[in-house]
Amino acid sequence: MYIRHTCMKCHIERGSSDGIEYETVIDESGIYQFTCENNHDVTVTVDHERFEILFHIATRAILDGYHREAVASFAAALERFYEYYVRVICTKRGIEDKVLESAWKPVSNQSERQLGAYAFSYLLENCAVAPVLSEGDVKFRNKVIHKGLIPSRSKAIGFGDTVHQIIAPVLQRLKETDREHMRKVQLKHIIERKEEVQKLGLGRHEHGMGLPLSLSITSDPPEWQVSVADTVKELTADRKAIKWFEQIAEREDAIKSGSPLPDRKYPTAGQ
Numbered sequence: 001m002y003i004r005h006t007c008m009k010c011h012i013e014r015g016s017s018d019g020i021e022y023e024t025v026i027d028e029s030g031i032y033q034f035t036c037e038n039n040h041d042v043t044v045t046v047d048h049e050r051f052e053i054l055f056h057i058a059t060r061a062i063l064d065g066y067h068r069e070a071v072a073s074f075a076a077a078l079e080r081f082y083e084y085y086v087r088v089i090c091t092k093r094g095i096e097d098k099v100l101e102s103a104w105k106p107v108s109n110q111s112e113r114q115l116g117a118y119a120f121s122y123l124l125e126n127c128a129v130a131p132v133l134s135e136g137d138v139k140f141r142n143k144v145i146h147k148g149l150i151p152s153r154s155k156a157i158g159f160g161d162t163v164h165q166i167i168a169p170v171l172q173r174l175k176e177t178d179r180e181h182m183r184k185v186q187l188k189h190i191i192e193r194k195e196e197v198q199k200l201g202l203g204r205h206e207h208g209m210g211l212p213l214s215l216s217i218t219s220d221p222p223e224w225q226v227s228v229a230d231t232v233k234e235l236t237a238d239r240k241a242i243k244w245f246e247q248i249a250e251r252e253d254a255i256k257s258g259s260p261l262p263d264r265k266y267p268t269a270g271q
Contacts, residue, residue, distance in 0.1 A: 001026045001057050005044050007036035008207050026053070030193055031200070043197060045208045047190045048216075051080035051167070055215045058160060059228060063235050067156035071144045074156075074163045077215075078133070079111055081167050082118035084185070088174055089121045092181040097188070122170070131166045160228035167215060175217075182217055 004021040024032040024044075032044045046053070058073035083104075090100045107113035115132065122130035133141065140159060143149040151159070174182055190208075213219070214231040226234075 001060055003032070003046070003211065005032065005034060005042070005209065007038070007040050007042055009040040009042065010036060010038055013038075026057070029196070031197055043207075045193050045197060046211060047186070047193055047208055048211060048213065049080070049084055049186070049189065051077045051084055052213050052216055053211070054080060055160075055163070055167075056211055056213050059214055059231050059235065062153065062156055062160070062228070062232050063239070065153075067151050067153055068144055068149070070156045071141065071151055071159050074160045075141045075145065078163045078166060079114060081171075082114050085170065085174070086114075086117050086121050087185050088178055088181050089125055091184050092178055126173075131170065133162065133166070137162055157229050157232065164215060164228055171215075171217065186217065 002023045003026050004023055006021055010020075020037060022034040022036065022042075024034060026046075030046045030048075032046070033042065034044075035041050048056075054073050054077035058070045058077060061067070061070035061073060086104075087100065104117075107117060119130045119132065122128070137159065140149075140151075140155070144151055214226060214228075
Protein backbone atom coordinates (compact mmCIF):
# COMPACT_ATOMS: atom_id res chain seq x y z
CA MET A 1 0.00 0.00 0.00
CA TYR A 2 1.23 3.48 -0.86
CA ILE A 3 1.13 6.52 1.39
CA ARG A 4 1.52 10.09 0.21
CA HIS A 5 3.75 12.78 1.67
CA THR A 6 4.42 16.46 1.13
CA CYS A 7 7.71 18.24 1.83
CA MET A 8 7.47 20.15 5.09
CA LYS A 9 10.76 21.91 4.31
CA CYS A 10 9.11 23.46 1.24
CA HIS A 11 6.19 24.50 3.43
CA ILE A 12 8.58 26.25 5.83
CA GLU A 13 10.71 27.93 3.17
CA ARG A 14 8.01 28.86 0.66
CA GLY A 15 4.77 28.66 2.62
CA SER A 16 3.54 25.88 0.34
CA SER A 17 4.56 22.60 -1.25
CA ASP A 18 2.59 23.55 -4.40
CA GLY A 19 0.36 20.54 -3.84
CA ILE A 20 3.14 18.17 -4.89
CA GLU A 21 2.93 14.76 -3.23
CA TYR A 22 5.46 11.93 -3.06
CA GLU A 23 4.52 8.27 -2.73
CA THR A 24 6.27 5.65 -0.66
CA VAL A 25 5.33 2.05 0.07
CA ILE A 26 4.22 1.41 3.65
CA ASP A 27 6.50 -1.07 5.40
CA GLU A 28 7.57 -2.49 8.74
CA SER A 29 10.05 0.25 9.62
CA GLY A 30 7.60 3.16 9.68
CA ILE A 31 10.46 5.32 8.35
CA TYR A 32 10.07 6.77 4.86
CA GLN A 33 12.51 8.79 2.75
CA PHE A 34 12.18 10.83 -0.42
CA THR A 35 13.84 13.75 -2.18
CA CYS A 36 11.49 16.54 -3.22
CA GLU A 37 11.69 18.60 -6.41
CA ASN A 38 13.72 21.22 -4.54
CA ASN A 39 16.30 18.58 -3.52
CA HIS A 40 15.29 18.41 0.13
CA ASP A 41 16.12 14.99 1.56
CA VAL A 42 13.08 14.26 3.69
CA THR A 43 12.55 11.59 6.33
CA VAL A 44 9.01 10.93 7.56
CA THR A 45 8.03 8.70 10.48
CA VAL A 46 4.60 7.14 10.99
CA ASP A 47 4.18 6.39 14.67
CA HIS A 48 0.86 4.55 14.78
CA GLU A 49 0.52 1.26 16.62
CA ARG A 50 0.82 -1.88 14.52
CA PHE A 51 -2.84 -2.87 14.88
CA GLU A 52 -3.95 0.57 13.65
CA ILE A 53 -1.86 0.31 10.48
CA LEU A 54 -2.91 -3.29 9.77
CA PHE A 55 -6.58 -2.37 10.09
CA HIS A 56 -5.93 0.59 7.78
CA ILE A 57 -4.28 -1.72 5.23
CA ALA A 58 -7.20 -4.17 5.45
CA THR A 59 -9.87 -1.57 4.66
CA ARG A 60 -7.90 -0.37 1.65
CA ALA A 61 -7.39 -3.92 0.46
CA ILE A 62 -11.18 -4.27 0.27
CA LEU A 63 -11.34 -0.99 -1.64
CA ASP A 64 -8.93 -2.44 -4.22
CA GLY A 65 -10.65 -5.83 -4.42
CA TYR A 66 -8.07 -7.84 -2.45
CA HIS A 67 -10.53 -9.58 -0.16
CA ARG A 68 -8.31 -12.46 0.94
CA GLU A 69 -5.52 -10.04 1.84
CA ALA A 70 -8.05 -7.92 3.75
CA VAL A 71 -9.12 -10.85 5.93
CA ALA A 72 -5.48 -11.71 6.68
CA SER A 73 -4.75 -8.10 7.64
CA PHE A 74 -7.86 -7.82 9.82
CA ALA A 75 -6.81 -11.02 11.62
CA ALA A 76 -3.27 -9.71 12.10
CA ALA A 77 -4.65 -6.39 13.39
CA LEU A 78 -6.63 -8.25 16.04
CA GLU A 79 -3.61 -10.24 17.19
CA ARG A 80 -1.52 -7.10 17.42
CA PHE A 81 -4.28 -5.43 19.41
CA TYR A 82 -4.11 -8.30 21.88
CA GLU A 83 -0.42 -7.54 22.31
CA TYR A 84 -1.09 -3.81 22.61
CA TYR A 85 -3.67 -4.44 25.35
CA VAL A 86 -1.23 -6.60 27.33
CA ARG A 87 1.45 -3.90 27.04
CA VAL A 88 -0.86 -1.16 28.28
CA ILE A 89 -2.00 -3.23 31.27
CA CYS A 90 1.58 -4.24 32.13
CA THR A 91 2.60 -0.57 31.95
CA LYS A 92 -0.29 0.24 34.30
CA ARG A 93 0.98 -2.40 36.72
CA GLY A 94 4.43 -0.83 36.73
CA ILE A 95 6.18 -3.75 35.01
CA GLU A 96 9.54 -2.66 33.60
CA ASP A 97 10.09 -2.79 29.85
CA LYS A 98 12.93 -5.32 30.09
CA VAL A 99 10.81 -7.67 32.21
CA LEU A 100 7.86 -7.34 29.83
CA GLU A 101 10.03 -8.05 26.79
CA SER A 102 11.50 -11.13 28.47
CA ALA A 103 8.02 -12.38 29.36
CA TRP A 104 6.66 -11.73 25.87
CA LYS A 105 9.55 -13.36 24.00
CA PRO A 106 8.43 -17.01 24.56
CA VAL A 107 4.94 -16.25 23.19
CA SER A 108 5.93 -13.79 20.45
CA ASN A 109 5.66 -16.41 17.69
CA GLN A 110 2.64 -18.31 19.01
CA SER A 111 -0.78 -16.78 18.39
CA GLU A 112 -2.70 -19.03 20.79
CA ARG A 113 -0.42 -18.13 23.69
CA GLN A 114 -0.79 -14.43 22.87
CA LEU A 115 -4.57 -14.87 22.89
CA GLY A 116 -4.25 -16.48 26.32
CA ALA A 117 -2.11 -13.61 27.60
CA TYR A 118 -4.73 -11.12 26.41
CA ALA A 119 -7.67 -13.12 27.77
CA PHE A 120 -6.26 -13.38 31.29
CA SER A 121 -4.95 -9.81 31.33
CA TYR A 122 -8.49 -8.71 30.46
CA LEU A 123 -9.99 -11.03 33.08
CA LEU A 124 -7.72 -9.74 35.86
CA GLU A 125 -8.33 -6.13 34.85
CA ASN A 126 -12.12 -6.26 34.31
CA CYS A 127 -13.34 -9.39 36.14
CA ALA A 128 -15.03 -10.38 32.89
CA VAL A 129 -14.44 -12.63 29.89
CA ALA A 130 -12.51 -10.94 27.10
CA PRO A 131 -14.26 -10.45 23.74
CA VAL A 132 -12.65 -12.67 21.11
CA LEU A 133 -13.52 -14.26 17.78
CA SER A 134 -16.27 -16.86 17.80
CA GLU A 135 -15.52 -20.44 16.82
CA GLY A 136 -17.15 -19.82 13.45
CA ASP A 137 -15.04 -16.70 12.84
CA VAL A 138 -11.88 -18.60 13.76
CA LYS A 139 -12.74 -21.36 11.27
CA PHE A 140 -13.40 -18.78 8.55
CA ARG A 141 -10.09 -17.00 9.28
CA ASN A 142 -8.16 -20.29 9.19
CA LYS A 143 -9.75 -21.33 5.90
CA VAL A 144 -8.70 -18.03 4.35
CA ILE A 145 -5.17 -17.91 5.77
CA HIS A 146 -4.23 -21.59 5.86
CA LYS A 147 -6.38 -23.27 3.20
CA GLY A 148 -6.42 -20.59 0.53
CA LEU A 149 -10.14 -19.76 0.67
CA ILE A 150 -10.91 -16.70 -1.46
CA PRO A 151 -13.69 -14.82 0.36
CA SER A 152 -16.32 -12.62 -1.21
CA ARG A 153 -16.34 -8.86 -0.65
CA SER A 154 -19.28 -9.17 1.75
CA LYS A 155 -17.53 -11.92 3.77
CA ALA A 156 -14.35 -9.84 4.02
CA ILE A 157 -16.30 -6.78 5.15
CA GLY A 158 -18.26 -8.90 7.63
CA PHE A 159 -15.07 -10.29 9.15
CA GLY A 160 -13.64 -6.77 9.34
CA ASP A 161 -16.73 -5.57 11.18
CA THR A 162 -16.40 -8.47 13.61
CA VAL A 163 -12.79 -7.53 14.36
CA HIS A 164 -13.80 -3.89 14.69
CA GLN A 165 -16.56 -4.79 17.15
CA ILE A 166 -14.04 -6.68 19.30
CA ILE A 167 -11.35 -4.00 19.32
CA ALA A 168 -13.32 -0.75 19.45
CA PRO A 169 -15.17 -1.19 22.80
CA VAL A 170 -12.05 -2.51 24.55
CA LEU A 171 -10.00 0.34 23.12
CA GLN A 172 -12.60 2.87 24.23
CA ARG A 173 -12.56 1.45 27.76
CA LEU A 174 -8.78 1.87 27.81
CA LYS A 175 -9.19 5.49 26.74
CA GLU A 176 -11.64 6.11 29.56
CA THR A 177 -9.62 4.44 32.32
CA ASP A 178 -6.01 4.12 31.20
CA ARG A 179 -5.24 6.96 28.78
CA GLU A 180 -2.11 7.86 30.77
CA HIS A 181 -0.71 4.36 30.30
CA MET A 182 -1.66 4.36 26.63
CA ARG A 183 0.37 7.56 26.24
CA LYS A 184 3.36 5.91 27.92
CA VAL A 185 3.22 2.97 25.48
CA GLN A 186 2.86 5.37 22.55
CA LEU A 187 5.73 7.56 23.77
CA LYS A 188 8.02 4.53 24.03
CA HIS A 189 7.12 3.66 20.45
CA ILE A 190 7.84 7.21 19.23
CA ILE A 191 11.18 7.36 21.05
CA GLU A 192 12.26 4.01 19.58
CA ARG A 193 11.39 5.24 16.08
CA LYS A 194 13.33 8.48 16.54
CA GLU A 195 16.34 6.59 17.89
CA GLU A 196 16.26 4.37 14.80
CA VAL A 197 16.16 7.46 12.56
CA GLN A 198 19.20 8.90 14.32
CA LYS A 199 20.99 5.54 14.21
CA LEU A 200 20.51 5.44 10.43
CA GLY A 201 21.66 9.04 10.08
CA LEU A 202 18.34 10.16 8.61
CA GLY A 203 17.54 13.04 10.95
CA ARG A 204 17.71 15.74 8.26
CA HIS A 205 14.30 17.32 7.60
CA GLU A 206 12.65 14.63 9.69
CA HIS A 207 9.02 14.94 10.80
CA GLY A 208 6.13 12.71 11.80
CA MET A 209 2.82 12.20 10.08
CA GLY A 210 -0.51 10.54 10.80
CA LEU A 211 -2.69 8.40 8.56
CA PRO A 212 -6.48 8.88 8.21
CA LEU A 213 -7.31 5.86 10.35
CA SER A 214 -10.76 4.37 10.85
CA LEU A 215 -9.64 2.70 14.09
CA SER A 216 -7.31 4.74 16.25
CA ILE A 217 -5.98 5.09 19.79
CA THR A 218 -6.67 8.84 19.55
CA SER A 219 -10.20 8.94 18.09
CA ASP A 220 -13.34 8.70 20.20
CA PRO A 221 -17.00 7.96 19.43
CA PRO A 222 -18.64 8.34 16.99
CA GLU A 223 -15.51 7.83 14.83
CA TRP A 224 -14.86 4.27 15.96
CA GLN A 225 -18.54 3.34 15.59
CA VAL A 226 -18.33 3.59 11.78
CA SER A 227 -18.65 0.18 10.13
CA VAL A 228 -16.07 -1.20 7.73
CA ALA A 229 -18.67 -1.06 4.93
CA ASP A 230 -19.22 2.68 5.58
CA THR A 231 -15.47 3.29 5.75
CA VAL A 232 -14.96 1.60 2.37
CA LYS A 233 -17.84 3.67 0.94
CA GLU A 234 -16.21 6.89 2.20
CA LEU A 235 -12.82 5.87 0.82
CA THR A 236 -14.39 5.14 -2.57
CA ALA A 237 -15.95 8.61 -2.65
CA ASP A 238 -12.62 10.19 -1.62
CA ARG A 239 -10.78 8.32 -4.36
CA LYS A 240 -13.28 9.49 -6.98
CA ALA A 241 -12.89 13.09 -5.77
CA ILE A 242 -9.08 12.88 -5.96
CA LYS A 243 -9.29 11.47 -9.48
CA TRP A 244 -11.64 14.32 -10.48
CA PHE A 245 -9.21 16.98 -9.25
CA GLU A 246 -6.24 15.22 -10.86
CA GLN A 247 -8.00 15.10 -14.24
CA ILE A 248 -9.00 18.78 -14.03
CA ALA A 249 -5.38 19.74 -13.17
CA GLU A 250 -4.11 17.61 -16.07
CA ARG A 251 -6.48 19.40 -18.46
CA GLU A 252 -5.45 22.85 -17.19
CA ASP A 253 -1.74 22.01 -17.52
CA ALA A 254 -2.27 20.82 -21.10
CA ILE A 255 -4.14 24.02 -22.01
CA LYS A 256 -1.45 26.26 -20.46
CA SER A 257 1.36 24.47 -22.28
CA GLY A 258 -0.49 24.33 -25.58
CA SER A 259 -0.24 20.54 -25.62
CA PRO A 260 -3.06 18.43 -27.03
CA LEU A 261 -5.48 17.18 -24.42
CA PRO A 262 -5.04 13.51 -23.51
CA ASP A 263 -7.66 11.25 -25.04
CA ARG A 264 -10.00 10.99 -22.09
CA LYS A 265 -13.38 12.26 -21.00
CA TYR A 266 -12.89 15.04 -18.48
CA PRO A 267 -15.37 15.54 -15.65
CA THR A 268 -17.35 18.74 -15.39
CA ALA A 269 -18.65 20.47 -12.28
CA GLY A 270 -21.13 18.28 -10.45
CA GLN A 271 -19.84 14.97 -11.83
